[in-house]
Amino acid sequence: MQSAQEYPELEKAKTRVLVVEDDASLCRILESFLRQEAYQVTSCNTAPEASERLKAESFHLVLLDLALPPTNNVSEGLALMEYCLRSAKHTKIVIISGEGTVDTAMACIRQGAEDYLVKPIDLAKLSVIFERALQRQKLEQWTETIQSERVRKARLGRLLGQSFLMQRVYAKIRHAAERDANVLILGESGTGKGLVAETIHDLSKRRDKPFVKVNCTALSEGLLESELFGHRKGSFTGAIQHRIGKFEFTNGGTLFLDEIGEIPPQVQSKLLHAVEDKEIQRIGGNQAIQVDIRIIAATNSNIKELMNKKRFRADLYYRLNTTMITVPPLRTRDRDIQLLADECLREFNHYRYKGFSLPASERLMQHDWPGNVRELRSVIYRAMGGAPEGGWIEPQHLEMDTDPEEEAPQSGLRSLQESLTHYERLVILTALSRNRGNVSKTAEELRITRSGLHKKIIRLHIRKEEYAYEEKG
Ligand SMILES: Nc1ncnc2c1ncn2[C@@H]1O[C@H](COP(=O)(O)OP(=O)(O)OP(=O)(O)O)[C@@H](O)[C@H]1O
Numbered sequence: 001m002q003s004a005q006e007y008p009e010l011e012k013a014k015t016r017v018l019v020v021e022d023d024a025s026l027c028r029i030l031e032s033f034l035r036q037e038a039y040q041v042t043s044c045n046t047a048p049e050a051s052e053r054l055k056a057e058s059f060h061l062v063l064l065d066l067a068l069p070p071t072n073n074v075s076e077g078l079a080l081m082e083y084c085l086r087s088a089k090h091t092k093i094v095i096i097s098g099e100g101t102v103d104t105a106m107a108c109i110r111q112g113a114e115d116y117l118v119k120p121i122d123l124a125k126l127s128v129i130f131e132r133a134l135q136r137q138k139l140e141q142w143t144e145t146i147q148s149e150r151v152r153k154a155r156l157g158r159l160l161g162q163s164f165l166m167q168r169v170y171a172k173i174r175h176a177a178e179r180d181a182n183v184l185i186l187g188e189s190g191t192g193k194g195l196v197a198e199t200i201h202d203l204s205k206r207r208d209k210p211f212v213k214v215n216c217t218a219l220s221e222g223l224l225e226s227e228l229f230g231h232r233k234g235s236f237t238g239a240i241q242h243r244i245g246k247f248e249f250t251n252g253g254t255l256f257l258d259e260i261g262e263i264p265p266q267v268q269s270k271l272l273h274a275v276e277d278k279e280i281q282r283i284g285g286n287q288a289i290q291v292d293i294r295i296i297a298a299t300n301s302n303i304k305e306l307m308n309k310k311r312f313r314a315d316l317y318y319r320l321n322t323t324m325i326t327v328p329p330l331r332t333r334d335r336d337i338q339l340l341a342d343e344c345l346r347e348f349n350h351y352r353y354k355g356f357s358l359p360a361s362e363r364l365m366q367h368d369w370p371g372n373v374r375e376l377r378s379v380i381y382r383a384m385g386g387a388p389e390g391g392w393i394e395p396q397h398l399e400m401d402t403d404p405e406e407e408a409p410q411s412g413l414r415s416l417q418e419s420l421t422h423y424e425r426l427v428i429l430t431a432l433s434r435n436r437g438n439v440s441k442t443a444e445e446l447r448i449t450r451s452g453l454h455k456k457i458i459r460l461h462i463r464k465e466e467y468a469y470e471e472k473g
């Protein structure tokens, strides 16, 4: 094991403490007591002085009186606390409260302070509170180290995922990157198909050449054709000058064709020709131009169905899907949800929030994520507007994009679909616990297939803990 992962020792002598207390004699008592306890102590008596200190140095622990000069109002201490919570994430704050400010002190804890002591101060209690705060601090830092190690392992390029399904996608990405074959990426909207394409390029030998994306939906037939293959001046109305297409521009690199399900038939046949013969012709031109590119195509539509309906050419499909990667929806990747959410929070705002409260995490796990990772990111982005800084993100800050089949209607009554889902889940859970978690037996009892039951367990987010049973004897 790396030393960074070893549980750190509590070392008081290396612990810097700031005491902020305007009552000079109390301040002296606290200071000498804490020195005796082996802490490194700095003290100050006014808010501006404390603010200077906090800006200049970092402290492990801050013992903070609230009513401080110049105004002697609690707002002085509160401002200092907020500054600490915002700028020094690991600093632990212990509030000193007068009899009249206990409510305020409690509010401070809700905001992120560690604990509070009421005057007259019980020094033995102070000692215990400090030790415990220090212990918590070390534990948090330790967890963070482990977390960042976990994140490192779960990464591939800009992709993140520790679930089995994502690890399988990683293996396919690596495999595809090594070879130079065309790749077809399938998956629901927002699952990360764009990132997968980018990652394949970045790991491939073409990495120093361009990675160019064409969104095939955004363009009409004529425009798409000219976008891909270029045109000669005067070849159609509006073609006022020569233009080189993305195929030529990408030469040597990777061309990412997004939403290929939307490519009109005429462009499909030109594309087939370009893919098969590795050459193109500009619109209005008669010269064949050689190109060396790898094509990665992606779609969230059901391409097989499009082929059946003759809206997508089968020969083109087989040319594009030399390697096929299916990116699984987020709801089937339980182990990735919290990881992605934590990372997202870190990325958007490193220090302003403590993280997700337990109920908030549960809410994240229970949601179906029809918009996948894109939806998760936007939910978290919005939550940061609603949650108070320095505190936890709670369930009420998480506004999921409403899915009419899943979310409760305003009245508080369940929709038919919701009730059915609810009872289906209950029936399966009960059967699973009756059969002590044995899936085959449960499936038999419910008269469905084993794989059918498996699918339902995933879809309904049924977790082992929910049907855990006591092993007797
Ligand atoms: N595994 C992942 N790790 C980190 N970020 C991800 C992951 N998957 C998706 N994202 C992020 O989620 C968002 C949506 O991803 P992306 O655009 O690649 O999805 P998509 O499958 O191409 O969706 P669409 O079909 O709508 O184009 C992006 O911001 C992307 O960075």
Ligand SMILES: [Mg+2]
Pocket: 193, 194, 258
């Ligand atoms: Mg995309």
